[in-house]
Amino acid sequence: MPRKLTDERRDLVTAIADFCRREQRVKGEPHDQVVYEKMAALGWLGIAVPEAYGGAGLGMTDLCLFLEETAYGLAPISGFGTTIIAAAAYEKFGTEEQKRVVLEGVVKGRVEAISMSEPGAGSDVSALTCRADRVDGGWRINGQKTWCSNAHFADHVLLIARSSQEESRHRSLTQFMVPTNADGLQIKGIDTMGGREVNDLYFTDCFLPDSAVVGTVGNAWTQLMAGLNLERMILAALMLGVARRAFDDTLTYVRQREQFGRPIGSFQALKHRIADMATELECARLLLDDVAATIDAAPDQVFPREASMVKLKCTELAKHVALEGMQMMGGYGYATEYGMEALLRSAVVSTVYGGTSEIQRDIIGKTYGL
Known part of the structure; x- marks a missing residue:
């Protein structure tokens, strides 16, 4: 279903998509500093940095859109996630000198x-x-x-x-x-x-x-807890982008690949799996958008249940979609030429870092008094 975005956000998503099509890296290092600094010059890396330090001062919704679209577009900017997590800690708790060095550096394309x-x-x-x-x-x-x-x-x-x-x-x-x-x-x-x-x-x-x-x-423990919303939302948005990419690449393949005289996507065994994945992607997107809007409405509040839910849902879904994509693409899914194996590698580790899926489930259970 169409995403309900403001004109400004729609323009941002379109611009990121166009940029990624030009700068896309299927292979190579996960971080390309030249591409990263091009994004800095466009003002995108400072999307969540306060205006006082040269950023745009936008909220969680805009940050998640940026992360999701760059992940979908295979932009080689792996350094951004840790950078924005660290930058938020300096913004909340750092000295003025620390803020100036780090936050102004983020806007210019420096990595933390x-x-x-x-x-x-x-x-x-x-x-x-x-x-x-x-x-x-x-x-x-x-x-x-x-x-x-x-x-x-x-x-x-x-x-x-x-x-x-x-x-x-x-x-x-x-x-x-x-x-x-x-x-x-x-x-x-x-x-x-x-x-x-x-x-x-x-x-x-x-x-x-x-x-x-x-x-x-x-x-430090209290300070770390104050950043949990951000870290989990960053990982969720990135993995929703990876999941979308894996789904679209799989869909393209099963529409074009023919066996037994017709596209393999027309066989019920694959058609139903595509339908299930598409439905789950919509659910994950709605959850991410809703939690991002909730955080924007109360930026100083911690939402442990909601942030853990969205991190759990998006990372596990990315892993599932990439695995399904590899299975449906057969040997081509395993080949580095087609990129599905790279998406799978990204997705699998996302269920471990930033708090494992098991830890997220434990946190969610505790919020229900268990």
Whole structure:
């Protein structure tokens, strides 16, 4: 069904689609800085950045439209997701200098990263062990972080480290702004199905001045909770775009591919699967649009149930549609030439990062008193 958009939003979607058709990358690295900076020049990367820092100052609905359309259009801008998550933390809790550096950098096409996971701590954030010890004039960081997306081409890493040994493990975490060229920080890539996307970070007596603290010492957990809406909506919007792309590519294939004298899409076994996927895509889109509008109406409120629902729905749907697409395309779905396998790789990992599907279900269940 047609999406009900204002003229301004419709124009934005059309412009993004036209841009992506010109700059589309089926193969290659997930982030192309040249393309990224072209988008910056058009003002798109600052879509959710306050006007005071050079951005457009728009809300969740506009941000989700941008994310969905760039994902659908295969734009090689993988650095944007982590950038906008980190930027929002600096906007809410950072000093004026931190805001100026990061937010103005976002508008110009700079990339930011955020690092929370460790080899022994993923879903359980309270188990973090990377240490931030007070020293004269600042902090000394020691420990390892892992699965840090985009750190290898980011300007800074928003680090969550343990700054004290208080009994309350959630009340002893602090956020730090760490330049990626800081002495004592080693960034080492992790080989994945998607290529070089994530990294191990090794901190060895990495000194950070007091000015590197983001927000309040010992308050990182509360600060992280304030950003849950944004992180989950970003991932949901990206994966809705991936799901739409996988669906459209599959539909094109089953309309054109003939076996036994007719298009394979005319066979009931495939026709009904297409119908089911189309219906689920509409449901996911309506959910995303509704939650985005809800957040825009109350931007300072956290919606744990709704944000987890939309992240769960869109990521699991993207995985399902890409798997179905690969099955319907047969050997061609497995071939790198056709791109379905790349969509599947993107979709599968989305059900893990940003809080696994199991964690999202647990959060949703807790909101019902379970």
